[in-house]
Amino acid sequence: MSELRFNELRGEQVVYAIDRQDRTFLPAREHCPLDPTRLGEPPTEIPFAAFQIAVFDNRFPAFQAPGGAAEVVVYTDRHDGSFATLSPQRAQALMWVWRHRYQELGARPDVEYVMIFENRGVEVGVTLHHPHGQIYGYPFVPPVATLELAADERVGGCAPCALLARELGDAQRILIERDGVVAYVPHAARWAYEAHVVMREHRASLLDCEPDELRELSQVLQALVRGYDELFERPFPYVMVVHQASTCEPADSPARRGHVHVEFYPPLRTAEKLKFLAGSEQGAGTFISDTLPEESAVALREAIARAA
Amino acid sequence: MSELRFNELRGEQVVYAIDRQDRTFLPAREHCPLDPTRLGEPPTEIPFAAFQIAVFDNRFPAFQAPGGAAEVVVYTDRHDGSFATLSPQRAQALMWVWRHRYQELGARPDVEYVMIFENRGVEVGVTLHHPHGQIYGYPFVPPVATLELAADERVGGCAPCALLARELGDAQRILIERDGVVAYVPHAARWAYEAHVVMREHRASLLDCEPDELRELSQVLQALVRGYDELFERPFPYVMVVHQASTCEPADSPARRGHVHVEFYPPLRTAEKLKFLAGSEQGAGTFISDTLPEESAVALREAIARAA
16 A cells, blocks of 8 residues: 655655555566467466557556556557557547546546556656556645646636637747647746647546547647657657546536646657756756757657658 | 746746757766866866865856856865765865855845755766756745745744654654754655755754854765765765755845755665656656655665764
């Protein structure tokens, strides 16, 4: 079981999940626990010879019932590839899986916030290369979600809606613009190639999205990630996080606030150099960037076009 | 010049210092810009053949007047070694340099918060190996300082004082206890081997410390860092940050709040494995640790004793 402790100076919960110290760490390719189980071989974590998308409880969980949830979402039974190389149909199906897990986990009384995410690349600490993401069901509303609610207060409405309007007005940092989904490098990006993928209409969660919007979301996410891989002609590490409404209130409550947007935090600032979170980021909470968002947007837009 | 932009969703300033992209990156040993200038060779950043401690403006600044400050503090003219290997006299003198820079920079109208820090090791992005630290003079009070003020409000007094009392009462996580200075692994550490070095008496800034306290501070910091290096028998990477009162109010103002404590954020969770800030830390703002602070404290206490 994990333990929560309140960090007084930072005003936040810290989670201790001590069993995770022994988690599987970059196993040899033939021992991938996310591969399908092959006939005559020891079972992997997925007891099927083939599958489309698999979701199961993380064996080394940060949270577990009745104190939250930690799930693994395996995107494909093929070991190689990435989110970018999934077929469009599979990527679209993944949006429905995300939506379903948000609904199921969000309905649990011990889950107040559902966070769907993917860590990609050893640069962000990935321990398994098989294409997969994760879902955490937090037993509390975490700090970043609280900051987003504070942003809503400051702008006097939905902050992601207001920011999207500003970005569309400014236009300089827009990467992809579709009927229902827009991708851009934010005006005050913390990471050199940070990008946000935002629903154009106000949608508190994936449950509020139309099927066409989910399809477009999968298309824009894949186009962006293919652009990332094209940018420096190498697999591009990132942390991808789906932000949406907390699940403290029922899905049909008018009190529910939030707006579906997917944020990418890539650690590369050049083809070879990483951005480290050091003195200023850790000690002051202030990001220092050496890249202007407008310049990143130009480079990323070109890379997305080349990869299309 | 650097540019500040307000990140609405996070409620924080982001700093763009685009000249930093070209900063000196792990130069060959014989081209170290922090070495003293040798007779007949091109000048380094320090135009002297020998020195004790050197402080100068960062050539690749995150901030510069009249919008803040960024200084480099070179601990010694010897290229090899580290904060841990400085003579006790030099380490003690460094405390007085810190105090002086806090006073000078804090007196400037464009500096609201002075942060003295050291990034150590390539694991936290160090670009020069010569023993040195840095000082940023922020033109605003940064988020972490604001969180510490909020902690004061919550505990109804000085939060570092209250936390120190709790740690001394609990005793399990104390690393070093001296008359004027105590080191411990905090109850809710975010990093496996996080440690805080705290003034026992309430001291808002280094300016409020007695000479004996500054001497003890240097001794405890060195003992801790030697323990870190002993722990895994390797140079131990860390981010070290001196937290003290903001400089918005004059040093003699009763409204000034803060308490001198030095926080260490080391990225190692085992001798070889790093803690990465990935999905949960970046997307939710919640740290997941696989190490209990009590266990770290035992290991660190033993390492400090071995290194003494």
